[in-house]
Amino acid sequence: MFLTSSYTLLSNLEHKIENHALVGMAVYEGDRLDWIKQAIKSVLTQSYQDFTLIIVIDGEVHNDVYTLLVNLEHQHNNLILLKTTENQGLSVCMNLIVDLFVKKNTQYFFRMDADDISMKDRFLKQVQFFEQNPNIDILGTALIEINEKGKKVGSRKLPIKHHEILRILPKRCAINHPTVALRAGIFKDGFRYRGDLKNTQDYFLWAELCANNYIFANLPKALLKFRRVNDFYKRRGLSKSINEFKARFYTMKVLKRYSMGNIVYACAVLFLRLMPAKLVKLAYKIDRYLLNKRVRHE
Template sequence: MHKHFSVLHNKLTRTHVETLVAMAVYHGDNELWAIQAIDSILNQSYQNIAFIVIIDGEISDSMKRSLTQKASQDQRMILAQNTCNVGLAESMNRAVEWGKRFNPRYFARMDADDISVENRLARQIGYLNKHAYIAVLGSALTEINEHGEKVGARVMPSSHKQIVSILPRRCSMNHPTVVIRFSVFEQGFRYNSSLMNTQDYFFWITLASKGFVFRNLKDRLLMFRRVNNFYKRRGLSKSLNEFKARMQAMIKLKQFTLYNITYAFSVLALRLMPGKVVRLAYKLDRHLLERFGKH
């Protein structure tokens, strides 16, 4: 295992679990939201899990105490730490490497400011058990604000054909909702650890180009935290990486069209505009995406 990764708390005695759930926490995360996220996984109706929570770099003493207390209350929760902040992609790769010992069938994502609905894992694992050809399964989600109030929804295209055809224009999987068949990682695929954002977008493009099958459930199985600065957080780095991802998707998926190229440049220009303009575009995008997903 990586020398800059250590396990702080592990009382799980089982040698095999069906699903490894992974979440990263870093210094900017809200402590209350992180605990809510953890509780939403530990209180799932589906119980056959190992839940690894990785502290990505230094966090507050209060947050660390809360995480340690949670881990001590449920042996399924493993608490680990990176000695420095390495980002979500590398944290998830380390979770995969460490979690191999349980010989899991599935890898489920969770974010520290979201809430999984109680039957999320039961619904997704049950679906994957019945559809062995699907490698990556996501779902729709409900968007909530800082107070937990519903402010929107995000329903992605459901079929593999729709998901792949839209990849050159946008990331068509809700990353915090996905469950990935662990055999994907056993074949050597990993998140690009050099990326501090858009790592999921590049990962889906790579997997799609290699023939892995995707699917999105229409069920809203996660409450996604959309806070006030949501439209301002992207920044130049994320906007440029999204643009690079779109170009890569066109090349790898052989969808290099005038429409896709125009879309990529248009979105890049839009990202650099004021937050109010981005907010309007985001709402339009949600509307168009829902309509697309119904066909």
């Protein structure tokens, strides 16, 4: 058992396989056991298998969740467990994984959330795209939105080409974070998630990477089922709303894309985010409908 800062490594690395890709996941107290099972199964049964799944238990979790994770770690040579003494947030967890496990032979880093489900060929299709497009550094995909019971309740697709993503980024986060795969060279170059942020950490990172000439793309096919639960709109509260507002202005600054349209959009979204949950839900659905109508994939 290896202790670093406030993190404990629960796995014996002598028996772990070194692979060319890492999959980063964090589990915390609010995550449901059945959803965690589905998320992990969707990763471990991928058609592409050259990866190590690293799960950070972020603070205290229910005993049944802890037992599940420990049992799975014993069963799978490509699963590594870490545990924090207290909840640190997604940014810190992902940065810890990067700092400890991104090595010279690491080529790719996949994101995965503990309540989502990856399609069986997600990793394979993203790796194939990277291999066929060596200029692309960050790759997201479209996604399907599901409810608590796994029923489809929506979809989300985004621009697929870098210049389209760059154009839209000051207004919206143009990469679906749970779907993203990155070349590990980004982290070897020193880039990290902002550890002081509990949310919108991906938005700030995408803007920073765009400003440093890294190239983005999205696959048009939905390769992940994203869990949109009943309190989804309530959770988009004051802190997240303010951070999104700051992220939009940060993006305008670093990309030199100040415009009246972008500024008005940022202010309008902040205003809407602070409205009652029912109005936020309605605005979200309208925005998603307009985006899906606007974004047309071949």
